[in-house]
Amino acid sequence: MKRRRFLGRSMAAGVALTGAEALESVRPARAAETQPSDLPSKFTPAAHALRRSAYSPFATADYYTFADDLVLEHNQPGKPHQGKVLAAIQPHSDDVPLYCGGTVAKLIDEGYTGYLIRISNDEAAGRTIGYGVVQNEIDNHEVAKALGCKKAYSFYYRNHRMDDDAEIEIRARLIFLFRLLRVNTILTMDPYDHYDENPDHLVVGRTVEAACWMAGGSRDYPEHLKAGLKTTSVREKYYHARSPQGHNLTNRIVDISSYIDAKVRANVANKGKGPAGTAGSALRRELAKEGRKLPLLGDNDETANFAYVKHFLMDDFRLLGEQFGLGYAEAFRYIGPEPVYSRNIREYVNQHAVPL
């Protein structure tokens, strides 16, 4: 990935600016397109309400707080992640497709072996409760396929009731899978969201974060090791927020321009719930009954579903990308590998130790 200093240059024009000026440079576009700010000039804005799509299912403004060492992650040539394993963990079958599907498809294309893990049974999202369980189970597998994942798992906890489940059990099940699959990298809900109405999201964020750490400890669940599993260190975390108002810290923007169609297909695969699925073909049928058609939906259900998602539901990701000079983008709080501090101490010792 290409690392670029965020502060010190304008995202829009590439003009050298100081940190405060660079942040300020986001404001004119926002002011022109949303409501003007009443913030007195003596304050430097720290959270940015970026322009939202009129087609977004989330109508409330979403605030981004950008880190001063923000990294733009671009496509990487070849297969730099060959041999590595990622797990995309979602509370519900539409979370990964909506919030990080482009990045999952990108990382798998760059060599990762990918797994999709769904924590709920999605019973609250479907034509009926029973229908929701069945359809979302199918969808989870189809989403995994669309993103290039090797396998999909489901834990089947009851939907919207995860705060009533024992987090220690969810965590233990994740530790088992992380060790079995030898996971290096995870993508999931940010456990530090400022705002999320869905109780399942923060439970999943918290349990994944703890499982990442505990999967590397030989004293936790030692029977796993006796049974043949190995400890594993999850060294990279991509945390995504659920809009609105969830982006309390963004330090990585991933360019998903080359993977937007894979992201669209993953959302179309999500038929049991969410804003995507078969909404395009339903609109096409509705218009046909009225003797009308929308040209962008094409001439069949398949083109209608694809075009509906790409044109309407991906518009927020296009607008986010626009801020960074990209076609489409996804935003993350990224936590990378920790330095090997003991090696640094040993180097210091070797340089400074003197004879007794």
Ligand SMILES: [Zn+2]
């Ligand atoms: Zn969800």
